[in-house]
Amino acid sequence: xxxxxxxxxxxxxxxxxxxxxxxxxxxxxxxxxxxxxxxxxxxxxxxxxxxxxxxxxxxxxxxxxxxxxxxxxxxxxxxxxxxxxxxxxxxxxxxxxxxxxxxxxxxxxxxxxxxxxxxxxxxxxxxxxxxxxxxxxxxxxxxxxxxxxxxxxxxxxxxxxxxxxxxxxxxxxxxxxxxxxxxxxxxxxxxxxxxxxxxxxxxxxxxxxxxxxxxxxxxxxxxxxxxxxxxxxxxxxxxxxxxxxxxxxxxxxxxxxxxxxxxxxxxxxxxxxxxxxxxxxxxxxxxxx
Amino acid sequence: xxxxxxxxxxxxxxxxxxxxxxxxxxxxxxxxxxxxxxxxxxxxxxxxxxxxxxxxxxxxxxxxxxxxxxxxxxxxxxxxxxxxxxxxxxxxxxxxxxxxxxxxxxxxxxxxxxxxxxxxxxxxxxxxxxxxxxxxxxxxxxxxxxxxxxxxxxxxxxxxxxxxxxxxxxxxxxxxxxxxxxxxxxxxxxxxxxxxxxxxxxxxxxxxxxxxxxxxxxxxxxxxxxxxxxxxxxxxxxxxxxxxxxxxxxxxxxxxxxxxxxxxxxxxxxxxxxxxxxxxxxxxxxxxxxxxxxxxxxxx
Numbered sequence: 001x002x003x004x005x006x007x008x009x010x011x012x013x014x015x016x017x018x019x020x021x022x023x024x025x026x027x028x029x030x031x032x033x034x035x036x037x038x039x040x041x042x043x044x045x046x047x048x049x050x051x052x053x054x055x056x057x058x059x060x061x062x063x064x065x066x067x068x069x070x071x072x073x074x075x076x077x078x079x080x081x082x083x084x085x086x087x088x089x090x091x092x093x094x095x096x097x098x099x100x101x102x103x104x105x106x107x108x109x110x111x112x113x114x115x116x117x118x119x120x121x122x123x124x125x126x127x128x129x130x131x132x133x134x135x136x137x138x139x140x141x142x143x144x145x146x147x148x149x150x151x152x153x154x155x156x157x158x159x160x161x162x163x164x165x166x167x168x169x170x171x172x173x174x175x176x177x178x179x180x181x182x183x184x185x186x187x188x189x190x191x192x193x194x195x196x197x198x199x200x201x202x203x204x205x206x207x208x209x210x211x212x213x214x215x216x217x218x219x220x221x222x223x224x225x226x227x228x229x230x231x232x233x234x235x236x237x238x239x240x241x242x243x244x245x246x247x248x249x250x251x252x253x254x255x256x257x258x259x260x261x262x263x264x265x266x267x268x269x270x271x272x273x274x275x276x277x278x279x280x281x282x283x284x285x286x287x288x289x
Numbered sequence: 290x291x292x293x294x295x296x297x298x299x300x301x302x303x304x305x306x307x308x309x310x311x312x313x314x315x316x317x318x319x320x321x322x323x324x325x326x327x328x329x330x331x332x333x334x335x336x337x338x339x340x341x342x343x344x345x346x347x348x349x350x351x352x353x354x355x356x357x358x359x360x361x362x363x364x365x366x367x368x369x370x371x372x373x374x375x376x377x378x379x380x381x382x383x384x385x386x387x388x389x390x391x392x393x394x395x396x397x398x399x400x401x402x403x404x405x406x407x408x409x410x411x412x413x414x415x416x417x418x419x420x421x422x423x424x425x426x427x428x429x430x431x432x433x434x435x436x437x438x439x440x441x442x443x444x445x446x447x448x449x450x451x452x453x454x455x456x457x458x459x460x461x462x463x464x465x466x467x468x469x470x471x472x473x474x475x476x477x478x479x480x481x482x483x484x485x486x487x488x489x490x491x492x493x494x495x496x497x498x499x500x501x502x503x504x505x506x507x508x509x510x511x512x513x514x515x516x517x518x519x520x521x522x523x524x525x526x527x528x529x530x531x532x533x534x535x536x537x538x539x540x541x542x543x544x545x546x547x548x549x550x551x552x553x554x555x556x557x558x559x560x561x562x563x564x565x566x567x568x569x570x571x572x573x574x575x576x577x578x579x580x581x582x583x584x585x586x587x588x589x
Binding site for chain 2: 003004006016019020023024026027028029030031033034037044093094097098100101104105107113115116117118119120121122123124125126127128130131132133134135138163164166167170199224227228230231234235244247248251252259260263266267270271273274275278
């Protein structure tokens with residue numbers, strides 16, 4: 001059954017379909033399990049099923065402190081949101097300028113520059129983390145030794161987390177925006193110029209609106225990637241932990257189903273953002289035709 | 290025809306504007322690459338070459354590397370990490386390829402979109418949540434253990450977590466998307482007529498797969514394999530949570546050198562060895578398959 005048009009034995013067709021179905025079951029099971037235990041009226045996220053409860057969302061008394069009353073988790077959520085907003089803004093801005101750089105300009109060592117732009121994709125996240133940690137610490141130490149100034153922003157904390165995430169998310173943003181910019185019909189810009197627009201206003205009024213699906217798409221992708229990043233974040237985290245780190249610490253200890261509730265909350269949030277980004281890109285693809 | 294003064298000024302003005310606009314788009318790129326990629330990596334290399342010989346006293350040398358390669362457990366961990374990552378990558382390819390092919394070539398219309406989106410959705414969810422799901426299934430009090438007891442196949446609870454198989458399951462699961470999506474996009478561009486021609490010329494399914502489909506899908510296979518291999522090799526979360534204290538993953542060694550022991554010089558050497566290992570293997574993979582980084586991963 002290599003193609004629908006090619007006849008194949010019925011058993012083979014059925015076996016192939018069954019395999020694909022099994023695959024999607026395998027994709028879904030861990031997530032379904034996590035979601036289901038968020039409603040289990042038990043102190044542990046495991047069987048037996050002790051009845052339905054919403055306490056892991058709205059519970060106010062220990063040991064059943066729900067997600068919306070768990071201060072550590074709420075603080076983690078807030079930290080993650082702040083980091084994600086900063087990382088997204090920086091990544092999409094740099095991604096846009098870099099896309100223009102590679103799509104519109106010829107310059108010496110362009111090939112080398114392009115390889116450098118892709119490099120963050122092939123550097124393990126942990127290494128991006130430790131290199132930024134070591135570099136910013138050495139600047140902070142030098143400032144302290146030479147001038148007695150304490151640059152606390154360069155110590156592990158939310159700013160470094162954002163920098164670490166930006167270092168590779170900017171590459172993703174560049175790739176997404178470049179691929180749309182490449183399809184842009186330059187004659188539209190020239191028409192604007194002929195009609196008396198300045199180059200800057202031509203880009204602002206013609207090119208950027210054309211790019212908007214890619215800008216929205218890359219923003220959503222950047223936001224999600226920042227929100228869920230673990231490896232780079234782990235190395236740069238200070239006393240304010242983003243949500244992934246807070247959850248990781250609890251998971252190691254074996255926590256209550258409040259983790260299931262947070263996970264379900266994250267699934268719904270990221271599923272929604274993911275769907276919006278798929279739709280934005282599909283609409284963009286249609287607009288490009 | 291000679292250009293008048295006004296025209297020269299205009300041309301000069303245009304060239305200057307072009308130079309200025311180039312600088313404006315070049316500066317953010319240069320700052321990004323220099324300040325958070327290039328200089329920190331060079332600084333890491335420099336740090337890894339600093340040997341501590343006393344309190345606040347260092348000499349330059351390769352002692353940190355010698356320590357790493359002199360210690361059996363570190364070398365074994367590195368080899369183990371590479372081998373397990375390769376196995377997980379191969380398994381991801383083998384499991385994902387038929388699914389990618391089904392979505393790209395066999396499913397049609399709405400079913401195709403539905404399958405593609407349901408392939409994507411689980412991966413919009415944080416890796417942490419996905420690993421958590423496997424913990425709930427595999428641990429001693431987890432679903433699988435309960436199921437086996439209920440079926441009467443085992444007498445007591447069975448621990449499925451904290452071993453290599455659990456780590457492998459987690460690695461394959463968490464990186465599946467990064468294999469399937471590049472595969473779908475290359476298989477999508479394969480002309481159905483080529484596959485039909487293969488059959489018309491008397492090829493069987495296997496021959497068509499080997500001679501037509503796989504060669505065409507090569508950029509996708511290489512891109513997927515590189516990304517998945519890199520993600521596995523650099524993974525910390527999955528081996529730590531599913532493999533437990535004895536997961537012996539190389540990133541865990543880096544973490545312990547850097548954060549637990551605060552031995553940054555040695556940790557930098559560990560980090561550099563991991564970076565060189567992954568770069569070398571990625572380069573080898575591209576070399577052997579005749580692909581380029583920008584032609585595979587760079588396509589996005």
